[in-house]
Amino acid sequence: MKDVSENNETLTPEIVVIGGGPGGYEAALVAAHTGANVTLIEEHGVGGSAVLTDVVPSKTLIASADLMGRITEGAQLGITLGEPHEDTAINVDFQLVNERLRNLVKQQSRDIRTGLESAGVTVIEGRGRLIDNTTVEVTDSTGATQQISATYILLAVGCHPRELPTAAPDGKRILNWTQLYQLDEVPEELIVVGSGVTGAEFASAYNGLGSKVTLISSRDRVLPGEDEDAASTLERVFARRGVTVMARSRAEGARYTDSGDGVIVSLSDGTEVRGSHVLIAVGSIPNTENLGLEAAGVHVQDSGHIKVDRVSRTSVHNIYAAGDCTGVFPLASVAAKQGRTAVAHMLGDTVRPLRVHKVAANIFTSPEIANVGISEADIAEGKVQAESAMISLPTNPRAKMMSVQDGFIKIFSRKDSGTVLGGVVVGPRASELIYPLTLAVDRKITVDEMADTFTIYPSLSGSIAEVARRLHHTTED
Structure with missing residues (x-):
């Protein structure tokens, strides 16, 4: 050398x-x-x-799915695309999307x-x-x-x-995440193998675009490495929107149906799951x-x-x-x-x-999930002496105006000083809302300092200050 x-x-x-x-x-x-x-x-x-x-194409796809979701739910705000009180079909030109x-x-x-x-x-x-x-x-x-x-x-x-040797991607019906962007039509029935960030994001996006999605997870829940409250929220949203989550199910392989117009995913317990396409998202x-x-x-x-x-x-x-x-x-x-x-x-x-x-991360599902700093698990395991407070986002006045149904803001702070050590945001544009918490973690801002900082009324960020107020320590404490 x-x-x-x-x-x-x-x-x-x-x-x-x-x-x-x-x-x-x-x-x-x-x-x-x-x-x-x-x-x-x-x-x-x-x-x-x-x-x-990866990032650019997937988040561009997610942007299309997000817009479709907002249009679909527009009736709750009194907005429809056709005649009043009539069901209006929203079409996706998937070839144009890709x-x-x-x-x-x-x-x-x-x-x-x-x-x-x-x-x-x-x-x-x-x-x-x-x-x-x-x-x-x-x-x-x-x-x-x-x-x-x-x-x-x-x-x-x-x-x-990462690929499964028994489910080699061909770019047609058995796919990895780099091959999704060559499709001309939204998969009618998409099976997603893998419940980590990639699997959850694509399951959410294709569900929003109109696919019937089945998510196969080898673990006991979606997003096993993330905040448990956040994962539970996403699972509730999935259930409401028709995503089937098969927990504690390990995929062994994937093959074409005899007719060639679909796929069959075989599970370790002998179960077979049928769909039109399968996405293999089992790591890298x-x-x-x-x-x-x-x-x-x-x-x-x-x-x-x-x-x-x-x-x-x-x-x-x-x-x-x-x-x-x-x-x-x-x-x-x-x-x-x-x-x-x-x-x-x-x-x-x-x-x-x-x-x-001090790294902030975001999962671009619908709703988005963002986090920074320590986790609830760190506190439970005694790694840090901290406490937490959480507010349901649908109770926020701006969220009510926007018809937000799901989400929360959670802050972790050190017990003795009130210094912000971390936080979790679940909701629309959580990737933007996490920034003040990231700044607080990076600059060692206290919950009292966050609570005393002006926020706009009404705003989603107002709930960040409200959570901070709930973590206030009186002088007697």
Whole structure:
């Protein structure tokens, strides 16, 4: 293995980024703006899976489902599309929905590439792999190769869908989440295998678009890793909207029906579930195979994820990693933060390491589920001395005006000081409502300070202040 010369530290750093997702392109932009020579290598398109096959297309699809849901429920607000008191069918041009999101994906990828090149980043289309800790080999689509020398290397190679060997996706009726956007019609009966974030989001979206959805969960509930109150709320909504949840059911495989116009999912107990399509959403695998990690001396965990420290550095001092390939947190925002942190550490800039307990996350179901900081389970297990308070969102005056039927706001605060340690929001645009709680966690704001801050009346955020007031400690306490 080569060593990075000390003399290189006084020269303009040569930074090579493998992977053009949020962790890679954010890092490349930051590094270029500091004057470093930056080369970004991406095989499938700038933006990575977050832009091309995951976050951007899925949330665009969800936006269409959300609009349809609001129109469907408009009668509660006195709004109909046809004659008064008549049932009005709402049609989905699913080919147009998917065409729109595919065009948006291409536009977003082009915009990111333009921004990179405008900043001075050299973008190379191809697959990168490590030869050693200072050399990256790039293979383009024709098989031609070139080698690039680097002072520092950032690995941001992402992940791909985990597959069941007995349910290999074909992009027609047996699908993974990257293949959904090629369909021309809404699946009549969609079976979703997997009750984590991806499975729950797509089950919610396709239910909103008109599919008859069956969700198969190997666990005892939907979203087993999330707040229990939030998961219970979503399950109630699913039940009301006609989503069938099969808990404690493990899928063994999927096959076509004899007629070829549907699928059959086999469960471990012998049960068979029939539908028109099946989505396999059983996790992901990091894209670290054949990356040359062993040759460069980079340590990899048993799961295939690259082991990194709090500044995104691997076991090799000049090689860093960011994003889903590290297994730290499968969020685009975290990947971007890891990439920026890596560049700051490489270049000797001020470094603020990633603090995972301050990361806000959102699940784009209907209703949305957002959280930050500690959880109810942390309190129950005695990991932290804290208390919680919760308000049902439908009791909020603005929510009543909007005909919001489901949701809540929950805050966790430290017992002695009242410092906000975390929170959960379930409701429309929870991804926006979680921000004041994230700010409170990050800046160690107390519940009394939140309660004393003005909110708009009427507003959904008014309930955040109200929950904070419920956690107030008197001086006698």
